[in-house]
Amino acid sequence: VLAGVAVGVALLAKYTAALLAPALLVLVLWDGELRRQLRAPWPWLGAAVAVALFAPCLAWNARHGWISIRFQLGHGFGADATVRSVAEYVLGQLAGAGPVALAAGVVALARVRTTAWKRVAAAALLPLAVTTWAAMRGRVEANWPALAYPALAAAAGARLAAWPGRASRRALAWGSAALALALLALFGMEQRSPRLLAATPAFERFHGGRQLAIGARAQVVGACAAAGCDPSRPFVVPASYQVAAVLGYYGGFDRLGPALERPSQLDVWGARPEPGEVPLLVRAAGEPGTAVVTPLLDPPLARVLW
Secondary structure (H helix, E strand, O other), rough: HHHHHHHHHHHHHHHHHHHHHHHHHHHHHHHHHHHHOOOOOOOHHHHHHHHHHHHHHHHHHHOOHHHHHHHHHHOOOOOOHHHHHHHHHHHHHHOOOOHHHHHHHHHHHHHHOOHHHHHHHHHHHHHHHHHHHHHHHHOOOOOHHHHHHHHHHHHHHHHHHHOOOHHHHHHHHHHHHHHHHHHHHHHHHHHHOOOOOOOOHHHOOOHHHHHHHHHHHHHHHHHHHHHOOOOOOOEEEOOHHHHHHHHHHHHHOOOOOOOOOOOOOOHHHOOOOOOOOOOEEEOOOOOOOOOEEEEEOOOHHHHHHH
């Protein structure tokens, strides 16, 4: 039952937790002890608890054409991979899990024999394999396999504990920890004074939100003067849902239409301008924190947006 609660909460947190379901099917074929345990009611009761916790999300999706699940499936199984996107994924795993945890963890989990370790292996290796396969086909985010990292770290620790030569296993363990701390410190220093990460999404996503909202608010006055809209409560079309979040949090904008970049919750909320009202397109451009506000004066263009 507690495992069911954990899986249900995981599903509510991130859809990649759904990969635990095919992992369980693999485990049923792999682990004879689990097949025997399925004769008892407890595994089924745990599954029912997980489904019950996730049911509100399923019900919402059913009422909205399965919009978020369909989007994530399309997002996760695209066909637009490039050499750079694959390299970024691989580097993301080396940095995220750590080279020692990733290599030693995968090797250890691939050689398990006991039923307890088989369960750890199925829950870690199948999600890692699926996201890696998706990365070979399309663009994926480096953090998608993160649910496998704790298991990889545990398996790597178990393997290092049995590693011949105390000095070598201590060097690997301490070296892995030192590398992790060094990467975290480097990332923190780059966020404060960017050199390597300047002009990359890894830097820009952390900076300029307040300035963008303030700049957009200042430009709205002039844009509304030209378009005839109300500068106190304009109807804003954000370029992306990230821009929408910044405008709402820092700028107090509360009339936000669907974002242009990709589907998001803004589409479901369904906000629309008043008849004859000119929407304002707000996007980020140039340096982090630079806003560009453009009145959508072309009625055909405005109609296409909705």
